[in-house]
Amino acid sequence: MDARYKHADELPPLDHDVILTVGRLEFVGRRIRVEDGALGAWAWATANEYEPRVPKCWTDGVCWGSNDDGVPSRKPRHWRYR
Numbered sequence: 001m002d003a004r005y006k007h008a009d010e011l012p013p014l015d016h017d018v019i020l021t022v023g024r025l026e027f028v029g030r031r032i033r034v035e036d037g038a039l040g041a042w043a044w045a046t047a048n049e050y051e052p053r054v055p056k057c058w059t060d061g062v063c064w065g066s067n068d069d070g071v072p073s074r075k076p077r078h079w080r081y082r
Contacts, residue, residue: 005078012079017047021078022063027053028082032062044076 005021012018012031020029028047033040046054049061055074059067066072 001078002080004080006080007078008076012081014042017082018079019082020044020076022055022074022076025053025055027051029076029079034062 006012014031014033017028017030019026028051029044030047031042032045034043035041044063046058046061051061054061055063057067057071057073058064059073063073063075
């Protein structure tokens with residue numbers, strides 16, 4: 001893996017576009033704020049909800065714990081700045 005890539009545990013700032021790696025897919029994404037009851041939370045999302053390379057297990061371009069079909073979403077393993 002290229003030295004520019006960081007493991008997904010090292011989080012980029014919220015709402016900054018980065019290159020995400022999910023399996024063999026690479027696409028522009030970001031961390032976004034999501035509502036989670038009384039607690040604020042975040043999720044990985046595509047920078048463009050119409051991104052064709054987004055994993056099919058993501059719902060509306062967002063990596064939820066599981067998608068609308070109850071299937072677990074594949075989380076990014078690595079990311080890098082654009």
